[in-house]
Amino acid sequence: MELDGYCFALRSELDIRGINATLALWSNRTRDFWKSPRVTFIRIEGLVVAAAIMVLFLAIFGSWRRKRRSLFIQKGVLGAYILSSSLVTYLLGSMQSSVVKSSMYPIWAVSLYTLIGCADSITAYSLDDNKELSRQLYQFGLNTAYVLFLIFTVSSNNGYIPVALLGLIAEIKFSHRLSASQVASVSWNLNKMVADYMYQEHSKSEPAYDPASMKGYHYLVDWPLRSDSELEAGILCASDLKADAQVIHIEKVWQCKHRSLSEELKYTCLSFSLFHLLRRRFFGFECSESSFQPKTHDFVFKGLLLLKNEDGVISYNQAFKVIEVELAFMYDFFFTKYAAVYYGSWHRTFMPVASACLVPVIAYLTVSRVLKIPSGMERGTVLDTTRADVVITVAILVCIALLEVLQVLYYWTTIWGRVSLACQYVREQAQNKQRGCCMRFKEILAKIGASMSNERYFEGKLGQYSLLEESVSWYHNLSKHYFVNTIVEKVMASTDPMIYHPYNYHPWREVRKHIRVPEEVKEAVVQSLERTDGKLTNGASSLEHNRASHLSWACRDSESIVSCPQKKENQACCILTWHIATCYSEMATLKHFPASVGGELKVHFDVATTLSKYCAYLVVSQPKLLPGHHYDTRRVFEAVAKEALGFLGDNKDKYEAMRSLVVEGETPEPKETIFHKGVRLGKRLGTMEEGARWKVLADFWAEMLLYVAPLDNVKEHFECLTRGGEFVTYLWALVSHAGILKREDHLVGVGGV
Known part of the structure; x- marks a missing residue:
């Protein structure tokens, strides 16, 4: 028996040695x-x-x-x-x-x-x-x-x-x-030239202007770039530009009668001229035309917003298309080589x-x-090809x-090639030149590009975030993985506690739901801009217009979460208060009046809910596009989200849970939380007739989105272009061309803000 065991052990050892030898041989080979x-x-x-x-x-x-x-x-x-x-x-x-x-x-x-x-x-x-x-x-x-x-x-x-x-x-x-x-x-020279030109253009006394025909609007489209341009007394040869016949501005393009100069090419040139104006803000130059009202104001309200589509009908879509192409020029300028090709020799x-x-x-x-x-190679191994x-x-x-x-x-099919072609048309008419073979070939390519001009240059979608649904869902998921999240948080904090902070790490902020921008939303926003005539408020004007001034307390911020220096700027408290009220109203309407949501009521319902969720999305995912410091905005959201979770808990019927919340008095207490204020506002809105309630909410959100648009956060807006763009960036560009660069310039009717 002992001999058998010894033989077995010997065979095992030999097998192991054989395996090791085989592995070593394979490893060497x-x-x-x-x-x-x-x-x-x-x-x-x-x-x-x-x-x-x-x-x-x-x-x-x-x-x-x-x-x-x-x-x-x-x-x-x-x-x-x-x-x-x-x-x-x-x-x-x-x-x-x-x-x-x-x-x-x-x-x-x-x-x-x-x-x-x-x-x-x-x-x-x-x-x-x-x-x-x-x-x-x-x-x-x-x-x-x-x-x-x-x-x-x-x-x-x-x-x-x-x-x-x-x-x-x-x-x-x-x-x-x-x-x-x-x-x-x-x-800098390129942008300073535009800034100086616009200053001189709007400083002189203009006899007459017409935004419909662009008469009197000498917004630069194309001009010769000279290497010998010099700075003289702080003005970069702007006077030379005005006397140069090679300079093309938007009035020349609009008055050009060249048979090949289509409306689409004219609109592209308009976008290009506006791109020059907007680009100055990135380089820190002053927008001089914003100080000269009403010419700048009328350019948008009596010109851009009254552009006609291909059927000859006034359409808001045409104005948004001009802005979209303008932002496409902006993207190409900063992230592609097309601008260098255009401005180069x-x-x-x-x-x-x-x-x-x-x-x-x-x-x-x-x-x-x-x-x-x-x-001649003496070192190394030379391989045959x-x-x-x-x-x-x-x-x-x-x-x-x-x-x-x-x-x-x-x-030559891009917007850059089309602008170059349109400028050649204008110069041809002025100089009575004949088109050559190269010009005709460019026309063919430009027509191919124009046939594809209906495509979107950006994603054209709105992010949608519902606080009462998605934040509660996330916190439930967080509780399931509490142990893992705690370890990750401690490890990251231990690496560099000066850099890491819990508010800096939020994978849940990524919103996955996006929808196409509805036509009703564009129309509602433009109508709100026209109604206020550019005098923007954070919703108070719309409440007064709809005879709902008794709700103006919800537009005033008394929340202590926001730091004192930022309290005037930050609108997160107001946005989340109205967002909670809109979610409450949405649940009430769908529960009690599901069949009645149609016609004009459905339009107001869709506009209000879409813009409410979009503004909440900006708070969650794009806080840098909103007024105030983005850190304060995140803190406000954290507090409201935690309160919503604590109150709603595992309630399957969120509407009934919120309806059971007891609120006393017409106005909130000084220290009342945002969540309670939102529920209070929702209940106050619930006392109104269904159509009037949604009209109030739709007008409020349209005005609120316009109100948060004019800011100096130029870099953040341009960075967003690489990720599909944001609708608020379109509005930011639109109001900029109307001379509205800061909200303080047009702040009326907002008590306490």
């Missing part, structure tokens, strides 16, 4: 295989393909992020934007330091370098990226040094010509990319065509000359050529 010359080359080749795919992904989907909030587009573009440049830098170093050499390395390196510069649709992911010119210049110099070193150490004598040609294209394309960032970040358009013609020559030279074993390597190299070169050609053609 795997390591040797991974370090073999061909596998090393394939690994570099695979990373080259991956980097090329990332850059092509950016070129195709880079501008889609303004139309889609989807995780694939937003995070995909971010990942490709970050990884592409890092991966190219890593590959350049790997090719140079690797003991395995190939004649393909220089071509791949320069091709990737060229691809990065070719992506016109994205040059910056955020506004801060444009400010990092020093880092971009350093990266530009570092990559150039890597490429040159790689060319001289790896390329054969026969391969210098194609690599040098492609390298020249790469340097030019990357310099264009740098100029795009420079235009977006330090184009003629070679910016010619170079892509020339480079696209050179690439086939480079491909031919690559196949005929470079595919030879480099001579396979058919697959040739296919991959030629495919990358073809992608570069196609990308260049398609981007040139696409540029």
